[in-house]
Amino acid sequence: MLYKNLSPQEFxxxxxxxxxxxxxxxxxxxxENAIGVPDFTATSPASVGQTIDVEVKTSDKSKIPLTQRDxxxxxxxxxxGVLAILMFPVANPGWxxxxxxxxxxxxxxxxxxxxxxxxxxGFDVDDMFHxxxxxxxxxxxxxxxxxDGWIKAQRHAFLAKNSRQTAP
Numbered sequence: 683m684l685y686k687n688l689s690p691q692e693f694x695x696x697x698x699x700x701x702x703x704x705x706x707x708x709x710x711x712x713x714e715n716a717i718g719v720p721d722f723t724a725t726s727p728a729s730v731g732q733t734i735d736v737e738v739k740t741s742d743k744s745k746i747p748l749t750q751r752d753x754x755x756x757x758x759x760x761x762x763g764v765l766a767i768l769m770f771p772v773a774n775p776g777w778x779x780x781x782x783x784x785x786x787x788x789x790x791x792x793x794x795x796x797x798x799x800x801x802x803x804g805f806d807v808d809d810m811f812h813x814x815x816x817x818x819x820x821x822x823x824x825x826x827x828x829x830d831g832w833i834k835a836q837r838h839a840f841l842a843k844n845s846r847q848t849a850p
Contacts, residue, residue, distance in 0.1 A: 683820045685742070685771065692829055697768050698722070698738040700814050701777065701807075703837045705734075707844045708805040719755025720763075726804065733761040734803060735782075740768040745789045756782040764801050767792065775815075776808035814840050 685693050702712050702722045710724040720735040735756040739746045746767055756763035763782025769775055769792065778792075779801040817840055824832050 694740040704810040750787040
């Protein structure tokens with residue numbers, strides 16, 4: 683329903699926000715980058731101390747274009763770089779978490795990206811994605827400038843029920 687009600691850019695932004703929300707719910711500190719790459723940086727709890735730079739791509743086509751700029755933004759030697767690809771429209775949508783160093787700038791067939799090794803981020807990204815999607819209030823989704831408010835409300839509701847974060 684989201685895909686049908688939003689522009690491709692708005693849909694991509696919502697999916698990016700929902701993936702960031704997944705990391706938050708799993709206990710990561712998330713810093714979002716409104717402009718540029720990476721789309722967000724997620725730092726695991728202090729006991730692990732892993733920082734992951736994430737660039738999110740969504741497309742209803744069979745190919746995903748990657749630029750050098752996309753990859754440069756997630757290739758920080760001190761961090762784990764991840765290219766996150768949403769697989770949709772398919773019967774069971776989910777995420778591919780591809781190591782940044784395993785891809786080059788070009789147009790990639792999603793079927794080839796599926797064969798690449800996946801980054802283990804310490805939680806089941808697809809399970810969390812399905813839990814978020816199941817709880818979305820899609821009837822109230824709005825386009826344009828009101829979309830950010832809708833996303834914020836949806837994230838807040840999910841995190842209130844599902845967050846592993848501890849209070850400061």
